Amino acid sequence: MKLTEVKKLKVAELRSRLKEVGLDSRGLKAELVDRLWTFLETGQTWADTETRLNQQHDREPTPPEPGVTEPRRPHSTGEFTETGTQTDTEAGGDTPQRGHELVSGPVAEDPGRGRAFYEFKEEMRYKRHFKCLFLLTDDSHLHFEVGPDGSCGQPRFWAEFPSLWSGSRLTHGVFQGRVGFEVRLERKLLPTQTELQEVAKPYGLRIGWSVADASLLLGEDELSFAYDGRGKKVSGGREEDFGEPCSEGDIIGCYASFSTDDAVHLSFFKNGCFMGVAFCPSTSVLHGRPLFPHIFCKSCSVRLLLEPTSPPWYPSPPGFTTLASLPARHRVRSTLAPSSQALGEVLLMVGLPGSGKSHWARTHMKQHTEKHYRLLGTEELLACMISGGQRDSRLQQASQCLTDLIKIAAQTPGNYILDQCNTHFSARRHKLKLFTGFRRWVVVVFPSADEWKRRLSQHQMSEEQIPETALLKLQVSCSLPEQQTELMEELQYVELPQDHAQTLLLEYKNCARRLLPPIPKQEKKHRFHKKRPQRFGPPTSHRLLNMQSWNQHPRYGNTSYQDQSYNYNNYS
16 A cells, blocks of 8 residues: 555544554544554554454453452543642652643544544644645745745745845755655746846746755755756856756756665656756765755745645656655754744844954854854845846845845844944944844954954955945944843953953044045035015906996897798799
């Protein structure tokens, strides 16, 4: 019997079959399916089961003799009981915990309701049980919008910032067997004609696999493997021609085969047609880490087939199992994100340009991969604009997008790092107040003078140079934070101590004021208020309407009527 046939069985049929093989028949349908399928996978036959049941029957105690009353055993019911007032009568038993507990057992059915009612309830609970397994997780870009059913998504700002790529991983990964999933390109989200001229390629899609600690930019890391919709394969930032391009409505199948020859074969299908094996990474390179399904798109919406009871859009290759129907013991759950703002934390970076804020933030993220920090910064957004035109235009869009993302992050539970200068007191106060309810940490990166010059020169060599006047103005207006309990829970200076940093900042300010050109004072122009000249002469003439009075109108009532006779003989 196949897994699909087991899932089609009703709850009553599942329970009867479990009773036949001597297994527990209580629980939800998902548990019954898993229990029966586990039994069938072991390869036991029904004859072996009958033999085992007969042996158990032989070991059972003999029934009591007539006249001897058997002690009554308590019957458990599926209801809530108050265990705080109960005690264990057996010696050496565990002390019951206080609170409400759900005692397992068969639920007494209401005789007034039919079997179909309870089967329907079990079916709905079964669907809800599986619905939460493979939803798109919080391990995604904040500018990626997940659909209400959790199996579809699209870029959040596709209309405002069409060159921005957005990605997301699924909640569960795999590390063995032969598994696959399908993704459908729902539709293109095309911006206006003006924005189309700025963006060379209006939409894009990448589908594949990646490890949990890889970047969300699918295909840009070494352990990130993607099929690109342009007919390419991408890994480690390197592109090669592969397969065929995809368009609106196409279905891409991604399959991973963990073989015994120390290799993982990653292949792709388009509308059921095999495009080839794209990657063969070694399992030793993965170091036992699971691979998670990953999508990465721009200006398009996608949908994944994650319903375990739905048939695949295209038949899977022989020997492969869909991700939704994979047994629980063969999948790995990613780290759960904080479920509330009180469990989340926000790290606000403070420092001058080139001081090393981004480097410290990325190092902190690698050291605490279990927290799944989201780095919110201009450079991160620029990296998501893989093909987005000129840098000035992309930089302006990234700055505008970052402002909107910070507001969204303040309403979304999670762990965040705000990677900006944040040298103004008003800017820090505004952002920290937005994240009220989170655990707020302020991290100040303020190195020594020589070290800052070295880091700043490296920063300007790798990126565009910062104008000297702008840098001097930043030094003059810079202010370092102090401990304020109403705005932050912790303040940390990771380079120089706070007093040394304040002294060095004062030197920077004095030097910058001397180097900045003086601001010319603008003389105020005196305005002479002259009185408006008074107009003389007669008032403006109005057009007089020559209306004829009623008494001048002809009186039709007094007009005499002259009868004119006609001689009809003239027409004879």
